[in-house]
Amino acid sequence: MTATNHGLFGAVIAVVLQKYPAVAIAVAPFSHFLLDSFPHYGNDKMSLHSKKFFRILVFDCTLAVASTLVVAWFWQEVALLVVLCAFMAASPDLMWLYFEYIKPVPRNKLPWYGKFHSWIQWSQTPPGAFIELAWFAVLFPVLIITGA
Numbered sequence: 001m002t003a004t005n006h007g008l009f010g011a012v013i014a015v016v017l018q019k020y021p022a023v024a025i026a027v028a029p030f031s032h033f034l035l036d037s038f039p040h041y042g043n044d045k046m047s048l049h050s051k052k053f054f055r056i057l058v059f060d061c062t063l064a065v066a067s068t069l070v071v072a073w074f075w076q077e078v079a080l081l082v083v084l085c086a087f088m089a090a091s092p093d094l095m096w097l098y099f100e101y102i103k104p105v106p107r108n109k110l111p112w113y114g115k116f117h118s119w120i121q122w123s124q125t126p127p128g129a130f131i132e133l134a135w136f137a138v139l140f141p142v143l144i145i146t147g148a
Helices: 003-016 021-036 051-074 076-102 112-120 126-147
Strands: none
Touching: 003 021, 003 051, 003 076, 003 126, 021 076, 021 112, 051 076, 051 126, 076 112
């Protein structure tokens, strides 16, 4: 899933579990793997060093931050929890930046958590973008409408 959808799902967790902030913060990173188990956007043929990947990454991160801040605005009483859970829900993907750019490791030499993260993403294809759009089209308006 994109950082945007991971973040929005983290925001949902923050809103639903707002009376239990420690639980929300603890659950948010695990939601990442739940969402990654659904078919979603990805392109194994695109290099993580390409300009196209970088443009997609910048767009996704910008949309993730913007949508999280909008949700936080509508849920002002738990805004900090929304932002924190959104970050925590998206944060497992930071591992890929580390293993790709900081300490490059071939996929077959990843530690167990990297192998698990790869394995859980069984369907990552360009048509998965439609599922991503559906997640966004549902989660974002629901969070805004219910927070208004």
